[in-house]
Amino acid sequence: MVDKANGSAAGGGRGPAADRPEHIRNVVLVGHSGSGKTTLVEAMALTARAVNRAGRVEDGTSLSDYDEIEHRQHRSVQLSVVPVAWAGMKINLLDTPGYADFVGELRAGLRAADAALFVISAAEGAEGIAGATRALWEECAAVGMPRAIVITHLDTARDEFDVMTEACRTVFGGGSSETILPLHLPVYGPKNPDGHRPVTGMVELLPNYIGDYSSGEEVQGEPSPEQLPDLEEARNRLIEGIIAESEDESLMERYLDGEEISLETLVTDLERAVARGSFYPVLFAAPAPEGAKQGLGTVELLDLITGGFPTPAEHEVTAVTATNGASPHQLSCDPDGELAAEVIRTASDPYVGRVSLVRVFSGTLHADDTVHVCGHGLEVRGHESHDVDERIGAISSPFGKQQRTLGQAIAGDIVYVTKLSRAETGDTLSATGTPLLIEPWPMPDPLLPIAIRARSKADEDKLSQSLARLAAEDPAVRLEHNSHTGQLVLWCLGEAHRDVALERLRARFGVQVDVIEHQVALRETFAGKATGRGRHVKQSGGHGQYAVCEIEVEPLPGGSGIEFVDKVVGGVVPRQFIPSVEKGVRAQAGRGVAAGHPLVDVRVTLYDGKAHSVDSSDAAFQTAGALALRDAAAAAGIALLEPLAEIWVIVADEYVGPVLSDLSGRRGRVLGTEPHSTGRTRIHAEVPELELSRYAIDLRSLSHGTGDFSRTYVRHEPMPDQLAAALRGEIARA
Structure with missing residues (x-):
């Protein structure tokens, strides 16, 4: 049982390492930027006594003190993991960026989690529930991921809790859903001078009492006569929603006959419905009233996570294939099973090198193990495909900048692993004797092109390796060496994503680059039919150079390329030099004839020319062919x-x-x-x-x-x- 007065539970704080998958909960927090995800994580960590009142861990750092770029950008740009212990369980809280440019980190968090908390800000009002959040809800529904909703910022709300709850029902449940219902209701105090009403307590709907925290400690009481009708309506609606999802088909009939359903039965059925993803409770989190030891709603939220969210053992392992051609059996979340883990994020530490955040799906990962690292094969994005064996270094539990060393990580857990120099985000770790590949999660296609070039020769020498390290950390980045324009292009998801990528190159890898205008690969073609004459005659000591050729050029349909036709008669151009003319024509076409863009979709016909028995050569006819093409272009006009x-x-x-x-x-x-x-x-x-x-x-x-x-x-x-x-x-x- 949770002691609300002390804001703690058995096994509070960071707690011991998990010994069974059943004692682990992996929960991802998702929501729009500014919805309060990181603040909520810190509030739950405080309630679980993992941090002090100042939000600091044992070494004095905060939970978010990991990436200096985040502080300079004033936004969360990467996935972070905060493990806390509650009621004898280890809860891995995965805090994801809310900004759309970092959706790659969000999808990594979804892959690593077994349930999701949707964090919705009341300060933005009902219309602030972004369409992107709705799309994410549908994505979770498609894979059957259990979900709950947390309303934040009620102390500065534009719309109050009941309005926000109805908006969630409309957006996520189509407006008629009886599976999106609040578990408790806020109690508001008098308005502040700024016009906002702080939350001073909550109505516990199932136990049916009001907890007043205005004094700093919970004081339980009964609803007033004025409150009773609204509270009874909300409570009855919640009970009916739980009973409708109950596996006990007789429960509804008993309830309709007037039988009082026990609190224990309701809580048990609620937790089962949440765990299987058929009921989505709405909760709230609010700042602690003066003197209170934890924020309002955090105890109830931690209780829901430990009691209602599924264990890793209840989450089916993602599709796995064997890279050696064998047919692997269906893996389960068993510490004694076959090893299958996935790198969900990669970072560079100035002291220990590459650090990999790993979710273990099956088996047990031990420190200093030799594992097989299987790449994901995203060569088109600049990610090298690889199958190599590597020895891992230390295993640790993430917590801000502080790392707690572990001897092993069992199936279901999320840990940091060092010394995996080849592993990239999305790679699979498996046993060396049975190499496996976990199907990678869907990544957004980066569609914002950024052309870059090294600022100096020293930067140019380091650029290639630094870009490879950047791509290893961020699979949402795509690298392109455009053969048509000669530019090095960094494809990103948006401007913020671009800024972070360039800052990482500068601050983390020590490479300065300049952003230049991105060029689109244009082409040239002939606007009409034309003839051209190429004459290359030079005389100097010894052999000279002599070649003359006459061509006709005509446009062809799009996609035809360059077609070369030989119509020379009478040997005016010796047979051995006709390929030289074609080579010169094609070389000039590649360089362009007007604006420097490749020439395409033309037929070039060689029909006449002259040669010299001594001074003609392969090089001379190549030059003449190029000159003839340029001469024809000047006569015909060029279309871009x-x-x-x-x-x-x-x-x-x-x-x-x-x-x-x-x-x-x-x-x-x-x-x-x-x-x-x-x-x-x-x-x-x-x-x-x-x-x-x-x-x-x-x-x-x-x-x-x-x-x-x-x-x-x-x-x-x-x-x-x-x-x-x-x-x-x-x-x-x-």
Whole structure:
């Protein structure tokens, strides 16, 4: 039992290492940026006596004192884990970034957790429940993850608890759901001078009493006659919702017949419904009244986590395959089973090197074990695919900057592991004799291109290795060496993601880079048919150079490339030099003939020329072929081709109009719209890639964070004359 007066429970604090999966709870906190996730984690850690009143752990640091970049950015940019002990259980609280740019860290937290707490801020009001949060709720529902809702910031609320609860029912449950119901209600005190009403107590609906904390200690009492009707309605609704989800089919009939259902039965059925993901309780958390030893609602929240959320043993292990071709049996969360663990985050420590945050799904991981590290094969994002054996170093339990050394980590636990120099985020750790690969979690596609270059020669020497380390830490980053433009491009999820990536390069890896304008791979083609003559004649001491060729160039349909045709008759160009002419033509086409972009989609016909018995050579005819192509280009005129992308935009229904209007302004062609899911529409369009450089940012703004899109290159198309002329003017002035 929990002693609320002392704000502690058996096994309070950080507690001993877990000895069985049944004694572990892995809970991820998700919610919009500013919803209060980190504050809630710290409040629960205080209640569990894992930190002191100042929010400090034993070494004097705070729970969030891990990444200096977070402090400079004034935002949470990475997943963090805070283990606390409560009621004899180890609870791993996974605090995720709320900002959309760091959704990769959020998805890592979802993979590592067995249940989710959705943290909703009342200060933002009912309309502040972002569409991204709704999409995340649906994502959790798709995999059957148990969920609960915590309302925060009631002391500065725009909307009170009952309004926020109904909004959650509407957004998450379609408005008619009887499975999203509050477990307790706040009791408000008189208004402050600033007009806000602090929370001074709570109504415990199932035990049916009011706990008043205005004196600093809980004083239990009965509802007043004025409070009684509303409280009875809320209590009856909660009881009926629990009974509706009960596995005991006779319970509803007994309740309707007037039988008083025992508190023990209701709590047991509630916890079972929460654990299987069919009931989603709503709780609140509020700052402690003056003199109180913990914040309001944290005890009840910790009780729900330990009693209602599932153990790792109840969470099915993600799909696993054997890399040696064998067919592995279905793994379970068994400490004595086959080892299967996953790296959910990678960081660099200045003293110990690479540190991996690992979730053990099966088996037991021991310090100094040799394990097999299997890469995820995301080569297209700059992540090397690998299958190697490595010896791990120390195993520790994360807690701010302080690390508590452990001898082992059993199935279900989350720990830090050192000395895995090859392991990257998303990699699988398994036994060396039976290498396994856990199916990686879905990662968002980074769609904001950032072209960079090293600031100095010293930076250039370190850049390649530093980018590889950056990619190892952050699988949401994609690295591209664009062969068409010659640029090094860092693809990110948004501006904040970009800023953090560049800051990590500077502060963590000591590399300075400059951001330059991102170039789109344009092409050139002939606007019409033309002929050209290439004459390369030079005379000097010894052998000279002599080659003349005449060609005809005509445009071809898009995607045809360069077609070379030999129509020489009479041997005016010797047979051995015809491939030389083609080589020169293709080389010049690769360099471009007008604005420096590759020439495509033309047929080049060689029909005449001249040669010299002594001075003609392979090099001379290559040069003549290039000159002929340039001569023809000057006569015909060149059209610029720009790449066209096919995009699919998924957006909330209320933002379809603004998104369609914006696509039209980007010279896009909308090909169709169709329903995607409840309240969301999918838009199919083709848009020039020149117009998509900042679309990841602009779409988020247009859709209030509810929009998402994917893009695929389709083809090159002629650029409008006005834009092409402006671009040529820029090149001429450069």
